[in-house]
Amino acid sequence: MTLQxxxxxxxxxLVVAPRTAARVRFPEGLGLxxxxVRGLDIGTHVPADACGATGLAGVWVAGNATAPSEKVVGALACGVRAGMAINxxxxxxxxxxxxxxxxxx
Known part of the structure; x- marks a missing residue:
């Protein structure tokens, strides 16, 4: 390996600590x-409750936008919970x- x-x-x-970031552009336009991620240096997320509801009424987020360390199945489950809450x-x-x-x- 060659250093800078x-x-x-x-x-x-070689061991690295990956960082993830919520790749969402719309929340900032809405004020989000x-x-x-609190307590962990793993990346960023859009704060939301367990069902994906944000601090703005009528705005939900799901998947890796809320939990950057989630895998596909967990991100899918976040989407299902958000869909149920929206309904x-x-x-x-x-x-x-x-x-x-x-x-x-």
Missing amino acids: GGTAIALRV EAQP ADLVAERTRRAVRARDVA
Whole structure:
């Protein structure tokens, strides 16, 4: 291996600490920012609850955007949870509107 200054070092093994970053562009436009993963120096993520809800009403994130160390199956599970939460939120909003419309009538 050759270091940046040009010094060559013979190695049998090289261990690195990979860093991952949430590759999402839309949250910053909405006021969300990727932040370092708390307590770990592994990369950045978009803070969200277990179902992917962010601090902005109606905005969810899933997969590696919320948990950068997740593998494909875990990222998929994050997406499924977010989808279920989004559906529940839409059903609740539709129910609230129906109740309000009935109360007005």
